[in-house]
Amino acid sequence: MAELRWYKIDVEIPEGDFVRQLNIAGKKLCLLRHQDQIHLVQNTCPHAGGILSGGWCEKGKLICPIHRYAYDLVSGRGAEGQGDYINIYPVRQEADGFYAGFKQSLFSRFFKK
Numbered sequence: 001m002a003e004l005r006w007y008k009i010d011v012e013i014p015e016g017d018f019v020r021q022l023n024i025a026g027k028k029l030c031l032l033r034h035q036d037q038i039h040l041v042q043n044t045c046p047h048a049g050g051i052l053s054g055g056w057c058e059k060g061k062l063i064c065p066i067h068r069y070a071y072d073l074v075s076g077r078g079a080e081g082q083g084d085y086i087n088i089y090p091v092r093q094e095a096d097g098f099y100a101g102f103k104q105s106l107f108s109r110f111f112k113k
């Protein structure tokens with residue numbers, strides 16, 4: 001498994017459920033809290049380019065606001081019959097806040113090292 005680099009999520013994390021866009025290192029992602037868990041996923045819907053941060057969560061899934069495709073927040077898999085998935089990124093909590101993990105190759109692409 002590729003080593004992860006951890007990058008601080010430098011925005012205020014509200015209490016309760018939320019879905020919002022987050023920019024990390026020039027990349028737009030979708031940050032959300034659902035069922036007391038923080039998740040970070042891609043922001044563009046693989047179906048037809050909807051903005052997932054405009055969506056909402058139901059029963060562990062993120063719902064795209066355009067055609068209501070559903071994506072599992074743990075596996076990233078689309079609901080049965082969709083045949084697609086979204087990228088999910090690990091999030092961990094430290095004493096000074098939340099951090100998002102990126103595989104090094106992806107991290108390197110972000111930062112053009």
Ligand code: FES
Nearest residue numbers: 045048050064067
């Ligand atoms: S664009 Fe997201 S479900 Fe169609």
